[in-house]
Amino acid sequence: MIEARNLTKVFHDKKRGEIRAVDKVSFTCRPGQVYGLLGANGAGKTTTLRLLATLLQPTGGGARVAGFDIAAEPERVRASVGFLATSTALYGRLTARETITYFGRLNGLSDAALTERIARLADDLDLHEFLDRRVEKFSTGMKQKTSIARTLVHDPAVLIFDEPTIGLDVMTARNIVRFVRDCRARGKTVIYSTHVMSEVEKLCDMVGIIHHGRLVAEGTLAELGQRYGQQDMEEIFIRAVGADTEEAA
Amino acid sequence: MNRHNIFTVYRKELRDSLRDRRTVMSMIVIPTLMIPGIMAVAIGVSTRAINKAREEVPTVMVLGGDDSPVLRAALAAHPKLHLVRTAANWKQRISDKQLRAVIDIPAGFDAALERGTPAEVKIYHYKGELRSGFAVGELRDFLNGYREKTVTARLVGRGLPAALVKPFEVRTENVAPPEKVGGNMIGGLIPYLFIILCFTGAMYPAMDLTAGEKERGTMETILCSPVARTDLVLGKFLMVLTASLTTAVISTVVLGVSIAVRVATLGDSGMAAAASSGMDMTLDPAGLLLVLAMVLPVAVLFCAVLLAVSLFAKSIKEASSYASPMIILIIIPAMMGLMPGVELNTRLALVPILNIALVSKELVSGVFHWHYLALIFGSTCAYAAVALAFCVHMFNRESVLFRS
Numbered sequence: 001m002i003e004a005r006n007l008t009k010v011f012h013d014k015k016r017g018e019i020r021a022v023d024k025v026s027f028t029c030r031p032g033q034v035y036g037l038l039g040a041n042g043a044g045k046t047t048t049l050r051l052l053a054t055l056l057q058p059t060g061g062g063a064r065v066a067g068f069d070i071a072a073e074p075e076r077v078r079a080s081v082g083f084l085a086t087s088t089a090l091y092g093r094l095t096a097r098e099t100i101t102y103f104g105r106l107n108g109l110s111d112a113a114l115t116e117r118i119a120r121l122a123d124d125l126d127l128h129e130f131l132d133r134r135v136e137k138f139s140t141g142m143k144q145k146t147s148i149a150r151t152l153v154h155d156p157a158v159l160i161f162d163e164p165t166i167g168l169d170v171m172t173a174r175n176i177v178r179f180v181r182d183c184r185a186r187g188k189t190v191i192y193s194t195h196v197m198s199e200v201e202k203l204c205d206m207v208g209i210i211h212h213g214r215l216v217a218e219g220t221l222a223e224l225g226q227r228y229g230q231q232d233m234e235e236i237f238i239r240a241v242g243a244d245t246e247e248a249a
Numbered sequence: 250m251n252r253h254n255i256f257t258v259y260r261k262e263l264r265d266s267l268r269d270r271r272t273v274m275s276m277i278v279i280p281t282l283m284i285p286g287i288m289a290v291a292i293g294v295s296t297r298a299i300n301k302a303r304e305e306v307p308t309v310m311v312l313g314g315d316d317s318p319v320l321r322a323a324l325a326a327h328p329k330l331h332l333v334r335t336a337a338n339w340k341q342r343i344s345d346k347q348l349r350a351v352i353d354i355p356a357g358f359d360a361a362l363e364r365g366t367p368a369e370v371k372i373y374h375y376k377g378e379l380r381s382g383f384a385v386g387e388l389r390d391f392l393n394g395y396r397e398k399t400v401t402a403r404l405v406g407r408g409l410p411a412a413l414v415k416p417f418e419v420r421t422e423n424v425a426p427p428e429k430v431g432g433n434m435i436g437g438l439i440p441y442l443f444i445i446l447c448f449t450g451a452m453y454p455a456m457d458l459t460a461g462e463k464e465r466g467t468m469e470t471i472l473c474s475p476v477a478r479t480d481l482v483l484g485k486f487l488m489v490l491t492a493s494l495t496t497a498v499i500s501t502v503v504l505g506v507s508i509a510v511r512v513a514t515l516g517d518s519g520m521a522a523a524a525s526s527g528m529d530m531t532l533d534p535a536g537l538l539l540v541l542a543m544v545l546p547v548a549v550l551f552c553a554v555l556l557a558v559s560l561f562a563k564s565i566k567e568a569s570s571y572a573s574p575m576i577i578l579i580i581i582p583a584m585m586g587l588m589p590g591v592e593l594n595t596r597l598a599l600v601p602i603l604n605i606a607l608v609s610k611e612l613v614s615g616v617f618h619w620h621y622l623a624l625i626f627g628s629t630c631a632y633a634a635v636a637l638a639f640c641v642h643m644f645n646r647e648s649v650l651f652r653s
Contacts, residue, residue: 053473056647075475083473089466093268094261105257106474134268150470 001189002029002052002158006061009047009213021047023213024061029191029206031157034184036204037193038237044213045193046085049162052191053083066157066189079107082151085162092136096127096146099135100153107154114153121149141172148179158189165199177202197233209240216240250483254476258484259491266454266488275453276492280446280500285507287442299379306331307349307384310339314354323395324352329387343375349384350374362399439504440540440609443497444583444602445576447548448555450496451489452572455555458485460568463650472650482556482644486637489552497544501537536612543612543622546629547605551579553636557643563652586610598624601632 009022022044029035039045050056052065054074063070066080090099097118104114122128125145130138135146144164151159161180165173180203183190192203200207200221207224209217217224217240225231228239266272308331314321325332333348342348353371355361361368372388375381401411462468471481555572562568579602585591586606593607604625611618643649 050651055469055472056651075477078473079475081473085469087466088470088473090470091261091265091467092465093265098261098264102257102261103474106254106476108475 001031001067002027002035002063002065002191004028004048004052004061004063007048007051007058007063008060009044009051009056010059020213022051022058025208025210025213025215026061027206027208027215027218029189031189032184032187033205034180034190034192034203036200036207037191037210038195038197038200038207038233039193039210040195040241043210045195045210046087046162047213048210049083049085049160049191049193052077053081053160054078055083079154080157082154082156082159083162084147084151084160084164086164086166087162088147090135090143090146090150093134095132095134096138096142096149097131099146100149103150104153109154117153117155118149121152125149140168141175144168144172144176148176156188159183159191161190161192163194164192165194165196197237201233209237211241251477251480254480255484255487258476258481259487262458262485262488263491266457266492269457272454272457272492276450276495277499279449280496281503283442283446283500285503287438289507291438302380302383305380305383307380307387308333308347309384309388310335310342310348310351312339312351312353313356314358316357317354317359319359320354320395324391327391330384330391340373343373343381346375346378346380349381350388352388365403438587439537439613440544440606441583441587442504443500443540443544443609444547444579444605446496446500447493447544448551448576448579451493451548451552451555454492455489455552456559456562456565456568456572458488459556459560460562461565463562464564468650478644479641482641486552486556486640489556490548493548493552494545497541497548501541505534505537536615536617539612539617539622540609543605543608543626543629546626546633547602549633550601550629550636553633553640557636557640560640560643561649561652582606593618593621595621595624599628601629605629 005026007022007025008020011019011021013019025044025048027035037045037048047056051058052063052070054070054077058071065077068076068080070077091102094102100118100121101114104117109117118131122131125148127145127149130142135143138146159180161176164176168176177199180190180192184205192199194200204221206220207218208215209224217227217236219227221233224236224240228236230236230239266276306329309324310333311321311324312335324330336342339348339351343351351373353373355368355370358368358370370392372385374385400414404411404413459468462471472478554575558571558575559568562571582600582603583606585603586609591597591607593604593611597607598604598621608618608621608625
């Protein structure tokens with residue numbers, strides 16, 4: 001479960017002054033649900049997810065992830081979260097097995113538990129062929145599978161995906177989408193940020209549209225379609241963002 | 250602080266770094282090749298140059314003295330002087346190093362000696378030039394001997410004993426142990442090398458483990474694991490320290506082996522020749538080990554500063570632009586320790602790097618000033634602790650970790 005309440009992050013830039021990257025964002029994401037965070041580049045999606053993953057500290061508001069407060073218990077939050085983003089790369093000089101083992105150990109898994117977990121992940125994600133090869137020699141697809149295994153090694157209750165399909169070919173992107181669906185089926189709490197409308201339509205149970213750091217619209221696809229009088233996600237997005245821009249003007 | 254996590258991070262970083270060619274190069278290959286290389290070049294070249302200069306019979310010109318055939322004949326008969334024909338451009342020829350020195354005999358020198366009136370012989374030379382210096386020494390030795398002979402002849406002529414003008418003899422004898430002599434000569438070079446290699450050994454791993462991780466996108470991956478940032482930085486720090494100390498230890502071993510090989514090659518006579526030319530290679534082994542112990546807190550200081558500075562950078566290139574100029578900051582105090590006349594005192598014992606350079610010079614010479622050693626070790630540990638605390642602080646700052 002993720003509960004964000006008035007989550008705020010303000011950066012201070014010497015040239016641009018105060019930047020409200022995330023501005024009083026509130027939403028709830030329940031287990032067995034995929035919550036899509038939709039927004040243009042620079043809208044505040046990554047900052048929101050980094051706040052939830054405790055990579056950044058909130059300036060205001062707060063959130064509870066898997067029952068833990070992000071400000072008070074950041075390490076317990078991280079132990080309950082699997083975070084996958086295009087910016088979370090792998091160590092090229094380690095093998096896939098060493099990578100998974102490393103993150104497993106940091107998550108407190110015993111050697112016996114790790115052996116069992118790696119065998120399970122290798123079966124599920126079809127890693128056997130390259131498990132003992134160095135990551136630097138991997139194709140994008142192999143890297144993505146290893147990243148997924150790294151994210152899942154501690155079997156987290158909450159999964160955070162930050163634009164995980166950017167720069168991937170169609171086949172690898174489909175694998176990711178399938179993997180997200182699997183997570184939902186297993187009752188995980190999933191938050192998925194993207195600016196690809198088709199992914200939202202395919203995956204998300206709830207959608208939050210974020211613009212200039214603020215959550216401007218939220219609801220199921222059907223609810224949003226009804227509210228904006230559109231069926232196409234792209235049109236819904238444009239309307240939601242446009243309405244916000246007009247309001248701001 | 251979670252020791253299990255620190256060790257897990259350390260073990261991973263060690264494995265990762267040992268698979269990185271550049272880290273292995275800076276940690277093992279460079280010191281292994283550099284130390285014997287520097288030893289061979291520095292000692293070999295300077296010993297050869299000094300010995301060659303010593304063996305050379307200096308070319309000397311005599312000005313005047315046409316009416317002093319006795320002195321001229323004595324000069325010509327001296328086996329360690331090569332006299333050349335008098336020429337007007339003698340000054341230029343000294344500058345061009347065709348002549349090592351010129352002796353100017355005043356008119357009527359022989360006659361003046363005969364009469365017992367004082368006369369002045371001048372020697373022209375090129376100050377600072379080694380071979381010219383040797384020629385002056387040779388001429389002085391010759392003239393001193395000639396003067397003594399003249400005095401003795403005069404005393405004997407007057408029926409007086411030669412000891413009349415030589416009431417006592419002066420003899421100098423070295424009491425410093427051989428390692429003291431060696432320590433003064435190449436001992437200064439050893440801590441200098443240790444300090445530089447400790448820094449360069451830590452430099453690449455520090456950049457790779459921080460800015461390199463940011464550049465490759467693995468920093469965010471590790472930050473979203475449950476490991477506490479303090480544990481993460483300590484694990485990384487231990488790896489950088491390992492690299493730095495490995496470089497220092499390898500340098501020490503290679504240095505020891507180089508000296509042993511050099512001693513075995515030269516033999517006793519060669520060692521004596523090297524010692525007489527100021528290149529004694531006998532060092533105090535206990536002192537050498539103490540140098541290594543003194544370098545430990547300096548290595549901690551270097552590693553912490555390098556990690557903190559590199560973490561601030563967004564890429565290895567940027568980190569390198571911050572870290573490289575720091576070498577100058579290291580070299581200057583380390584070099585000051587090499588300068589003659591700069592001696593260890595309480596004030597200098599608090600100046601980082603310079604204090605290690607100075608005390609190390611003493612240590613390899615077999616001189617142990619324990620109060621200075623304690624002061625230097627303590628102050629350097631304090632600086633290192635501050636640097637490490639700063640490094641941990643930097644790792645906890647999101648504006649540094651996610652600088653864009």
